[in-house]
Amino acid sequence: MDPAPPTSARRALFLDRDGTIIPDKHYLADPAGVELLPGVAAALGRARELGYALFLFTNQSGVARGYFTLDDVHRCNVRMEELIGLPAPLFTDICIATEGPDDPPLYRKPSPRFILESIARHGLDPQHCWMVGDREGDIDAGLNAKIHAVAVCTGKHDAAGWAAAGRPGVPVFPSLVEFVASLG
Numbered sequence: 409m410d411p412a413p414p415t416s417a418r419r420a421l422f423l424d425r426d427g428t429i430i431p432d433k434h435y436l437a438d439p440a441g442v443e444l445l446p447g448v449a450a451a452l453g454r455a456r457e458l459g460y461a462l463f464l465f466t467n468q469s470g471v472a473r474g475y476f477t478l479d480d481v482h483r484c485n486v487r488m489e490e491l492i493g494l495p496a497p498l499f500t501d502i503c504i505a506t507e508g509p510d511d512p513p514l515y516r517k518p519s520p521r522f523i524l525e526s527i528a529r530h531g532l533d534p535q536h537c538w539m540v541g542d543r544e545g546d547i548d549a550g551l552n553a554k555i556h557a558v559a560v561c562t563g564k565h566d567a568a569g570w571a572a573a574g575r576p577g578v579p580v581f582p583s584l585v586e587f588v589a590s591l592g
C-alpha cells in the first residue's frame with residue numbers, strides 16, 4: 409500500500425525572480441548575465457524538502473516594451489534553473505507576466521490572478537502559501553490573493569526601505585535564505 413501523501417503537499421512558495429532569486433539587472437535578456445544570489449540554491453532545495461511546491465512568478469514588462477522577447481525570458485529562466493541545479497521540474501508552474509504597467513493587467517503583479525489560479529488548480533492551502541519578493545508589487549500580489557507575503561532585501565529595498573514602504577505586518581528578511589530557514 410502506498411504511503412499517504414505528506415500533509416505538507418499543499419504548501420507552496422510563489423517566488424519573484426529578479427531581486428529575489430537572481431540579482432535584478434533591469435531588463436535582463438542575455439542568459440550569460442544570469443547569476444544566483446548567494447545561498448538560494450540550497451534554500452530552494454530546503455524548501456522542497458519541507459514539502460513546499462515552488463512557483464515562479466515574474467513581471468517582465470520588457471517584453472511589452474520591446475526590449476526583449478518572451479523567448480529571451482525563457483532562456484534566462486532555463487539558465488537560472490541550470491545554476492540552481494536541483495532535480496527537474498524545479499517549479500510546479502511558471503508565470504511570466506509580459507504586459508507593461510499601463511496595459512490592461514492580465515497576470516502582472518500586483519494582480520493575484522496567477523496565485524489564485526494556482527491555488528485552485530493544485531489544491532493549495534492559502535494558509536501555507538507565501539509570496540516572496542523584493543518589490544511592493546510582489547507583496548501586494550500575495551496580499552491580494554489572501555496568502556502570506558514576505559519581503560526580502562536583496563533587490564529594490566533594504567530594511568529601512570521596507571520600513572518606509574508602508575506594508576505593516578509584512579515580515580522582512582535579509583534574503584530568501586533567511587526566510588526559508590525560518591520555515592523549519
Ligand SMILES: [Mg+2]
Binds near residue numbers: 427563
Ligand atoms: Mg523583483
